[in-house]
Amino acid sequence: MSVEVKQKEALFSKKNQKLLSDPFNDNNPITVQVLGICSALAITVKLEPAVVMSLSVMFVLAAGNVIISLIRNLIPNRIRIIVQLVVVASLVILVDQFLKAFAYDVSKQLSVFVGLIITNCIIMGRFEAFALGNGPWKAFLDGIGNSIGYGVILIAVAFFRELLGSGTLYGQPVIPQSWYINAETGTGFYANNGFFLFPPMALIVVGLIIWGQRAKNTKLVEEN
Amino acid sequence: MNVNSNAYTYTFATVMVVLVAVLLSGASLGLKSRQASNISQEKRQSILASIGIDVERSESDAAFTEYIKKSLTIQGGKVVSEDANAAFDIDMAAAIKADNMDRTVPLYVAEKDSETFYIVPMRGKGLWGPVWGFVALESDGNTVVGATFDHKSETPGLGAEITTPMFTDQFPGKKISEAGEFKSISVVKAGTSSGNYAVDGISGGTITSNGVNDMLVDCLAPYAEYFKNI
Numbered sequence: 001m002s003v004e005v006k007q008k009e010a011l012f013s014k015k016n017q018k019l020l021s022d023p024f025n026d027n028n029p030i031t032v033q034v035l036g037i038c039s040a041l042a043i044t045v046k047l048e049p050a051v052v053m054s055l056s057v058m059f060v061l062a063a064g065n066v067i068i069s070l071i072r073n074l075i076p077n078r079i080r081i082i083v084q085l086v087v088v089a090s091l092v093i094l095v096d097q098f099l100k101a102f103a104y105d106v107s108k109q110l111s112v113f114v115g116l117i118i119t120n121c122i123i124m125g126r127f128e129a130f131a132l133g134n135g136p137w138k139a140f141l142d143g144i145g146n147s148i149g150y151g152v153i154l155i156a157v158a159f160f161r162e163l164l165g166s167g168t169l170y171g172q173p174v175i176p177q178s179w180y181i182n183a184e185t186g187t188g189f190y191a192n193n194g195f196f197l198f199p200p201m202a203l204i205v206v207g208l209i210i211w212g213q214r215a216k217n218t219k220l221v222e223e224n
Numbered sequence: 225m226n227v228n229s230n231a232y233t234y235t236f237a238t239v240m241v242v243l244v245a246v247l248l249s250g251a252s253l254g255l256k257s258r259q260a261s262n263i264s265q266e267k268r269q270s271i272l273a274s275i276g277i278d279v280e281r282s283e284s285d286a287a288f289t290e291y292i293k294k295s296l297t298i299q300g301g302k303v304v305s306e307d308a309n310a311a312f313d314i315d316m317a318a319a320i321k322a323d324n325m326d327r328t329v330p331l332y333v334a335e336k337d338s339e340t341f342y343i344v345p346m347r348g349k350g351l352w353g354p355v356w357g358f359v360a361l362e363s364d365g366n367t368v369v370g371a372t373f374d375h376k377s378e379t380p381g382l383g384a385e386i387t388t389p390m391f392t393d394q395f396p397g398k399k400i401s402e403a404g405e406f407k408s409i410s411v412v413k414a415g416t417s418s419g420n421y422a423v424d425g426i427s428g429g430t431i432t433s434n435g436v437n438d439m440l441v442d443c444l445a446p447y448a449e450y451f452k453n454i
Contacts, residue, residue: 078233094247
């Protein structure tokens, strides 16, 4: 093992800070790696589930990354994907069981995400690409960084979909009632765009975000 | 140690599976009673919510004894038992497997401001899992005073909207029978409902809305038979 010869690194060294900030822009899991798209489609109709999902992914990804990183030298190479799957699944189920017993209302909010978290490719992707080859602290930072990068996009997409699709933000109406077209009185000029409630609109919004990001950050643009 | 040898791989897999199994079943067994009490408190809370009584989950047991005067067990339109605990413990998931006129189902009789209400439990299929709810009827056994719905895993923002006031507030005032003939309340395409026997579904949540529609027909029918004779 080469641990002894390595110089001790500061907790928040430049390299470690990059682990946190990279997924935010240059290496964003959704807009650059295009991972976790399915959950970005499924739960971005409203802001609230998007926020809950982001927080849950943050917890599972950080904790799972640390666990995988701790046992990384013990995992047989040939069954590593199954081991990763077992770690995520048991972590999520365990948390769900505890919430059901001690924080029932939170668990009701979360129950629908359990399946979505287990199958979220970002989690498996980070275990495979990062936690298997790095120490626990770095893996923890990587988990937090990636889940923030994921959450930011999720919340941005949910913001537009909820605002334009339902005329609310976080369940609160924001479009004045008087703007809405009223067939009886013949007033108003505005109607919610129901198309935003459907998954294709999430893809289009993600696409627009990717476009905007690449226009600003040209090093992400591939050569053809 | 060679972590890639067959023997090690098998040992690792076995140890991991056993450890995880012990951990998960331990957690499940240890937390079961707390979870069960949360669930029955929540059931009492939603039964009360259907007649417009909002209580905290922790206070629902006391409020339930205060408002719910009788819990009957109904089969084929007739009362077969008046044992309150037996009625409350009926597992709707199992009960709805029987044909709807043969099944044994509970009916809660509530009294609020000296008016009598009948609360009908229901359960059906959504898109991803079960949906269930309670519909409260006035003493005529026909006019709806309130409804609550819940679900296991419908899509947030789409099917899951059946739990919100936007959907449930349409129910008060609707009727389930016309001139003694059972009609049920249909859940129709959003924005097209009219009259006393239809409510708007959720746009983008069509399969869940249809599930609620089928559940209403299926679960109200046996009670409509009973209400004919009250």
